Amino acid sequence: MEANALPTPHPDGAAGIEGEVVAAYHQHAAALLRYAATLTRNSDQARDAVQEVFLRYFVERNCGRRIEHPHSWLHRVLRNYLLDYFKSAACQHEVAPDGLESMPDRQSDPETVLARSELAREIAAVLTGREMDCVRLRAEGLCYADIAEAMGVESGTVGAFLARAQKKLRPAAGHFAASGVFERGRLLFAGAPDRSG
Secondary structure (H helix, E strand, O other), X not given: OOOOOOEOOOOOHHHHHHHHHXXXXXXXXXXXXXXXXXXXXXXXXXXXXXXXXXXXXXXXXXXXXXXXXXXXXXXXXXXXXXXXXXXXHHHHOOOOOOOHHXXXXXXXXXXXXXXXXXXXXXXXXXXXXXXXXXXXXXXXXXXXXXXXXXXXXXXXXXXXXXXXXXXXXXXXXXXXXXXXXXXXHHHHHOOOOOOOO
């Protein structure tokens, strides 16, 4: 439950809560699924996590708790749920089903997959986990306040994380350019929608 959120019944009762959850799902599910997929690298686990987050949202609202900022609340609960999952014994002993690597996706071109993989590996090697979380959430279009709420930090801390990430990635850009990874990554994401607003 968010700070200062007192239990308040939905004015339309259970039907209103269900409608609210459905509306929140339509508005936020795609972004949450992308975020979960980047963290889990497993589409089934990502879908399960998003489903669990909306179930928790429904339970919170059904208990009469008010959620002031659903977007950031959903991201925070998803992140925490996945962190708990990664720490669990089930995750540490889980074996991926055979053949998942061969399943085609939207970007199944081998060069595209390789370039994205190299770029992601290079970036992950440079950034800390918290910095990477900030960058991922910012890439999903969240504002500083929403990122701060999702990560449980102050918005100034988000700015510091992003500034450090940018500072760390600037020198690495030379390495990316020299290896060709940066150029392939730039070309891959050139057509991506601008979500910086």
